[in-house]
Amino acid sequence: MRRRYVILIVLMAIALVIDSVAVVDETQVGLGTRFGRVVSEPLLPGLHWIAPRPVGGMLRIDRRLRLTEIPATEFLTADKKNLVLNAAISWRIADPLLFVQRIRSEDIATSRLIDLGIASLGASTGRLPSSNFFSIQPADVHTRQLAAEVQAYIGSLARSSFGIQVEQCWIARAQFPEQNREAIIARMQAERERIALRIRAEGEETARKIEAEAEQKRRTLLAEAARDAEIARGNGEAEATRITAEAYARDPSLYQFIRNLELYEKSMSQNTTIFLDSADPVIRLFFQGPETEKKK
Amino acid sequence: MNEQQAVPRHVAAIQRISAAVYAQRRAIVLAILGVIAAGVIASGIHVIHNGQRGVLRRFGRVTNGSVAPGVSYIIPVAERLDVMDTGAVNTVAFGESLALISGDENLVNVTGQVQYRVDDPGRFTTAASQPEDLIRSVAEEVLTREVSWRRVDDILTTDRSALQESIRRGEQSAADRAGVGVTIIDVALNVVSPPPEARSSFAAVSDAASEREKKINEAQGKAAQSLSLASAEADEKRRSAEASATEQTESARSAAASFTALAAEARKARPAARQRLYRKAVTQLLQSARVVILPGDGSREHLRLDLNGGNVNPIPLPSPSATEPQPQPKPEP
Numbered sequence: 001m002r003r004r005y006v007i008l009i010v011l012m013a014i015a016l017v018i019d020s021v022a023v024v025d026e027t028q029v030g031l032g033t034r035f036g037r038v039v040s041e042p043l044l045p046g047l048h049w050i051a052p053r054p055v056g057g058m059l060r061i062d063r064r065l066r067l068t069e070i071p072a073t074e075f076l077t078a079d080k081k082n083l084v085l086n087a088a089i090s091w092r093i094a095d096p097l098l099f100v101q102r103i104r105s106e107d108i109a110t111s112r113l114i115d116l117g118i119a120s121l122g123a124s125t126g127r128l129p130s131s132n133f134f135s136i137q138p139a140d141v142h143t144r145q146l147a148a149e150v151q152a153y154i155g156s157l158a159r160s161s162f163g164i165q166v167e168q169c170w171i172a173r174a175q176f177p178e179q180n181r182e183a184i185i186a187r188m189q190a191e192r193e194r195i196a197l198r199i200r201a202e203g204e205e206t207a208r209k210i211e212a213e214a215e216q217k218r219r220t221l222l223a224e225a226a227r228d229a230e231i232a233r234g235n236g237e238a239e240a241t242r243i244t245a246e247a248y249a250r251d252p253s254l255y256q257f258i259r260n261l262e263l264y265e266k267s268m269s270q271n272t273t274i275f276l277d278s279a280d281p282v283i284r285l286f287f288q289g290p291e292t293e294k295k296k
Numbered sequence: 297m298n299e300q301q302a303v304p305r306h307v308a309a310i311q312r313i314s315a316a317v318y319a320q321r322r323a324i325v326l327a328i329l330g331v332i333a334a335g336v337i338a339s340g341i342h343v344i345h346n347g348q349r350g351v352l353r354r355f356g357r358v359t360n361g362s363v364a365p366g367v368s369y370i371i372p373v374a375e376r377l378d379v380m381d382t383g384a385v386n387t388v389a390f391g392e393s394l395a396l397i398s399g400d401e402n403l404v405n406v407t408g409q410v411q412y413r414v415d416d417p418g419r420f421t422t423a424a425s426q427p428e429d430l431i432r433s434v435a436e437e438v439l440t441r442e443v444s445w446r447r448v449d450d451i452l453t454t455d456r457s458a459l460q461e462s463i464r465r466g467e468q469s470a471a472d473r474a475g476v477g478v479t480i481i482d483v484a485l486n487v488v489s490p491p492p493e494a495r496s497s498f499a500a501v502s503d504a505a506s507e508r509e510k511k512i513n514e515a516q517g518k519a520a521q522s523l524s525l526a527s528a529e530a531d532e533k534r535r536s537a538e539a540s541a542t543e544q545t546e547s548a549r550s551a552a553a554s555f556t557a558l559a560a561e562a563r564k565a566r567p568a569a570r571q572r573l574y575r576k577a578v579t580q581l582l583q584s585a586r587v588v589i590l591p592g593d594g595s596r597e598h599l600r601l602d603l604n605g606g607n608v609n610p611i612p613l614p615s616p617s618a619t620e621p622q623p624q625p626k627p628e629p
Contacts, residue, residue, distance in 0.1 A: 025356040026422040047355035065424040065474050069433060088433045090424075090474065136399035138445040168473070172436040174444065175395050176403070185493045188402050192497035196504040203508030207515035214519030218526035225530030229537030236541020240548030247552035251559040257570060258555070261577040272585040277592035282578060 022050045022058035029096045031059040042096045061096040065167060068110050070117045074177055075125040082180065083133060086173035087121055087147070089113055089154065095163030102162050109162060113154065117169070120153040121146075133174050143171045340372045347383030349417045352376070361418015361477075378421065382414045385481060388428050390435040395491060402448035403494070406459070408485035410435050410467055416477025427476045431467060435483070438466035448490070452498070456488055 024030035024045045032040030032050045038059065040050075050056045070087040077083055091113065093099045103109050124146050132142040151169035158164040176184055248255040268274070276283050303311075317324065343366075344350045350363030353376045363377065370377050391407035398404050410431050414420045424430055442462045446455055463483040471478050490498045562569040 023356040026353060026358040026418075027425075028356075045357035062425065064422065065430075065476075067424070067426050067430050067433065069429070086436075088437070090430065134397045134399055134401060134444040136445060136447060141399075141441065141445045143441055143444065168470075170434070170437040171440065172433045173394055174397060174440050176397065181395070181403070181491075184401075184403060185491060188490070188494045189497040191402075192494065192501050196497075196501045199501065199504040199508050203504075203511040206508070207511040210512065210515040210519050214522050218522050221523070221526045221530045222533070225533040229533045232534065232537040232541045233544075236537075236544040239541070239545040243545065243548040243552045247555045247559075250556060251562060254559055254562050254570075255555065258558070258573060261573060265577060265580055268581055268585050274581075274585050274587045276587060276589045278589050279592050283589055 016052055019052040020049055020056075022048050024048060024058070024060060027062060027064050028060040029063045029093070031061065031096055031100060033057045033059055038097055038100060059096075059100060061093055061099060062106065063093055063096070065090055065092050066106075068113050068117075069172070070114050070121070072173070072175075073118050073121070075122050077125055077130040077133070078127055079129045079131075081130040082177045083125065083130065084173075084175045084177050085121060085125070085171055087117055087150065087169060088172050089117055089151075089169050090167045091158070091164050092167060093163060094159065094165035098163030109164060112162065113158065113164070113166075116154045116157060117150060120150040124149045143174065147171050336372045340370045340375075342368045342370060342377045342379070344368060344379055347381060348379050349382045349414075351378045351380070351418045351421055353378075358418045358422060361416050361422075378417075380414070380417050380421070382417055385411050385413055386428075387411050388431045388435070390432045391439060391487075394436065394439075396440060396443040398443050398448040398451055399445045400447050403491045404443060404448055404451055405487055405489050405491060406439055406443065406451075406485060407487045408435070408460070408463075408483060410463070410483050411481045412467075412471070412478045413481055414477060415479050419475055419477030423475045423477065427474070427478070430474060430476070431471070431478075434467055434470040435463050438463045452488060452490065456485055459488075460485055 022030065022032075024043050026045045028045065030040075030043030030048060031038045032043065032048070034051055034056050036057070042061075043058075048058070050058055068089045068091065070085075070089070072084050072086050074082055074084050093109075099109070103112065128142060128146065131140050132146070135141055147170045151166055154169065155166035158166055278284075278287050342350065344363060346365050348365060350360070350368060351358060352360040352363050352368075352370065354371075354374055359375075368377060387409045389407065389409045391405070394405070394407075395403045396406055412431065420427060439459065442459050443451060451459070460483045464480050467480045467483065471480060489495065558569065558573075
C-alpha cells in the first residue's frame with residue numbers, strides 16, 4: 001500500500017515539473033504569466049521555469065521581422081495628379097510587454113500600421129508635386145525621402161503606442177490609376193508618332209547633307225583638277241614657247257621667213273582661190289619657158 | 297479434486313498462460329520499455345543529404361543554424377533538427393501586373409526574378425516571417441525608383457543591365473539589413489516592354505530609326521561612289537593635261553631641232569635654203585588651192601577687186617627673187 005502512494009507522488013511530481021518548464025522558440029519572445037497577468041521580463045529562446053498550471057502560463061510573441069504591405073491606395077499629389085502607391089513596412093515587436101498590453105493581436109497591429117501608413121502617405125504625398133515621383137532629373141525623385149518621412153511618423157507612434165519597432169518603410173509601387181491608363185497610352189502613342197516623324201525627317205536631312213557635301217567635294221575635286229590641268233598646259237606652253245624662242249634666237253630672219261610660209265599654208269586651203277597674173281613670177285615660167293627665166 | 301475436474305480444458309490453458317505471464321511480468325515490462333527506449337534513441341538519428349543543411353534547436357533555441365550534410369545524432373525530445381534545401385537556387389518573381397512610370401511619364405512593363413541562395417538556414421527560417429515577400433517588395437521598390445528617373449527609350453534599350461545591377465545591390469543590402477542569411481546570386485529581367493496597347497507605336501519608331509540608318513547608309517554609299525568617280529576624273533584631267541603639255545613641249549623641241557638644223561644649213565647656203573623652202577610652200581599651196589590665172593603684164597593692176605565698194609588689196613605675193621621676207625605683223629614669240 002505504502003509503495004503505491006510513493007509511485008503516485010513521484011508521477012505527480014514529474015507531471016508538475018513538465019508543466020513548469022516552457023520552451024521559447026528561436027522566433028519568439030516569452031512572457032511568463034500568473035493568472036493571465038504578465039509577471040516576467042521578456043524571455044529569450046530556450047527552456048524556462050514557470051509557475052505550473054493553472055496558476056502560471058507562458059505567452060509567446062513572434063519576434064521576427066515582419067512585412068506589412070499597405071494595399072494599393074490612390075493619393076493626390078500637390079499638382080493634383082492621382083497616384084496609386086503600394087507602400088510596405090518592415091517591423092518587429094521591440095517591446096513585447098507593451099505590445100501585449102496595448103494590442104495583443106498581430107492582425108490588429110497590422111491594420112493599425114496600415115491605417116497609420118495610409119494617413120502619413122496621404123499627408124506627405126499631398127505636399128509633393130508629381131515631379132518628385134518621376135522625373136528625368138534623378139535628384140528630383142524624392143520617393144525615398146517620402147518613405148523616410150512616413151517611417152519617421154509611423155515609427156515614433158508605433159514604438160511608443162504598441163511597442164513596435166518600424167525597421168523600414170518603402171514605396172514598392174507607384175502607378176497611375178487604372179482609369180487614367182487609356183489617356184496616358186494615347187499620349188504615348190501620339191508622342192511616338194511625333195518621334196517617328198522626326199527620325200524620318202532627320203534621316204532625310206542627314207542623307208541630303210551627305211549628298212550635298214559629296215557634291216561639293218566632287219566639284220571641288222574637279223575644279224582643282226581643272227586648275228592643275230590648266231597650270232600643266234600653261235607650263236607646257238611656256239616651255240614650248242621658251243624652246244621655240246631659243247631656236248628663233250639662233251636665226252630670227254629665217255624663223256620669220258618660215259613662219260610666214262607656214263602662215264600662207266595655214267591660211268589657204270582648198271576653199272581658197274588664187275588669182276594669178278600670167279606674168280607673175282610664180283607662173284611666168286609656165287608660160288614663157290626657161291629661156292625667159294634665163295633671160296631674166 | 298472435483299473442482300479441478302469441473303474446469304474445462306481451455307480455461308485451464310488460459311490459467312496456465314496467465315500464470316506463466318505473471319511469473320515473467322518483470323521481464324515483459326522491461327522488454328516493452330526497452331523497445332520504446334530503442335525507438336526513442338533511434339529517432340535521434342538524422343541524415344542530411346548533399347545540398348541540404350540542418351537547423352538544430354535545443355529547447356527551441358537555435359544552437360547550430362547550419363548543420364553540414366552527413367549523419368547527425370540529436371538528443372530526442374530536447375533537440376529538434378529541421379532540414380532544408382540550400383544547394384538549389386531559389387527564385388522570387390517580381391513586377392507582375394506592374395505598370396511602371398518612367399522619368400518621361402511613359403508606362404513600362406518590367407518583370408523579372410531574383411535568384412538567391414540560402415547561406416544560413418538558421419537565419420533564413422527565424423529572422424523574418426516572409427523573407428520571399430520581402431525580397432519581392434524590395435525588388436519592386438528599386439525597380440520603381442530606377443525607372444522613375446530614366447527615359448523610356450533608355451529603359452527599353454541600354455539601361456537593362458543597369459536596372460538589374462541596381463536591383464541586385466538593393467536586394468543584397470536589404471537582405472543583409474534584415475539578416476535573413478541569403479546571397480543574391482543574380483537578378484534577371486524577363487520582360488522590358490512598353491504596355492501592349494502602345495507596342496506597335498514603339499515598333500514604328502524603331503522602324504523609322506532603321507529607315508533613317510538605311511537612308512544615311514545609302515547616301516554615304518552614293519557619296520563615296522561619286523567621290524571616287526570624281527577623283528578618277530580629276531586624275532584623268534591632270535594626266536591628260538600633263539600629257540598634252542608634254543606633247544606640246546616635245547613638239548616644240550622637235551620643231552626647234554629641225555629649225556636648228558635648217559638654220560645650220562641656211563648659214564652655209566642662205567639663199568638656196570630659202571629658195572627651197574619657198575618652193576616647197578608654194579608647191580603645196582598651189583596643190584591645195586584653186587588657182588585662176590589671168591593674162592596680165594605682171595603689174596597685177598587687174599587683180600584689184602573692188603569688194604564691198606572698198607579698196608581691198610590683194611594679198612601681196614612674195615617675189616621669188618626677194619631674199620628677205622615681207623614685213624608681216626610681228627609673229628608671236
